Amino acid sequence: MPSTPPAGPYSLRNLEKDPAVIYMLDQGLRITYCNEAWDRFAAENGGRALERQFQFGRSVMDAIPVPLQRLFEESYRKVLATRKTWEHCYECSSPTHYRTFRMVVYPAPQGEGLVVVNSLTVERPHDEHERRACPPAEAVYVNSHGIIVMCCHCRRTRHAKNTAVWDWVPSNVEKPTMRISHGICAVCFNLVYPDFVDE
Numbered sequence: 001m002p003s004t005p006p007a008g009p010y011s012l013r014n015l016e017k018d019p020a021v022i023y024m025l026d027q028g029l030r031i032t033y034c035n036e037a038w039d040r041f042a043a044e045n046g047g048r049a050l051e052r053q054f055q056f057g058r059s060v061m062d063a064i065p066v067p068l069q070r071l072f073e074e075s076y077r078k079v080l081a082t083r084k085t086w087e088h089c090y091e092c093s094s095p096t097h098y099r100t101f102r103m104v105v106y107p108a109p110q111g112e113g114l115v116v117v118n119s120l121t122v123e124r125p126h127d128e129h130e131r132r133a134c135p136p137a138e139a140v141y142v143n144s145h146g147i148i149v150m151c152c153h154c155r156r157t158r159h160a161k162n163t164a165v166w167d168w169v170p171s172n173v174e175k176p177t178m179r180i181s182h183g184i185c186a187v188c189f190n191l192v193y194p195d196f197v198d199e
Helices: 036-044 066-082 128-132 170-174 186-192
Strands: 021-025 031-034 086-091 097-107 114-125 148-151 180-183
Touching (some): 021 036, 066 086, 066 097, 066 114, 066 180, 086 186
Antiparallel strands (some): 021 031, 021 114, 097 114
């Protein structure tokens, strides 16, 4: 597949230089296009294997942590069915910076799929308290299965024994190991997904 949007009645070539991370999905929620900002974000965050050339034809659901898959699939499908946009704000911090984004999912013209725009809303260095929050011994976070659980939204790490406690651990964000799995902390679940709390 091409790395730039095809020409047509709704040419999207102007999206290529947009600073927001933008991608397009077909009716089956497969990735058909990612803009240049996608690659830039991947490179800046140690995700060279996530560059757009490797994403075309893949289901976007493969990139969404399991705890959030139902929410995103239902929301994407609703935009396809109703042709009304969906907005979602989320945190995606780096080891050095706190960052939040606003995602807007638009129906593509003539029903071809979806256009997803992720705009940076806040970026600031972590404050002194966050920088001092160095991880204790690794054993604090590794559970009995040898897995570290990280919140898929705020990226804090869950204590293995006291599972109600989630810490900001920069090293787990900067150099994640293959042993990291995703969960969702109670704060994110309640604040960001209130419609799912009762379930």
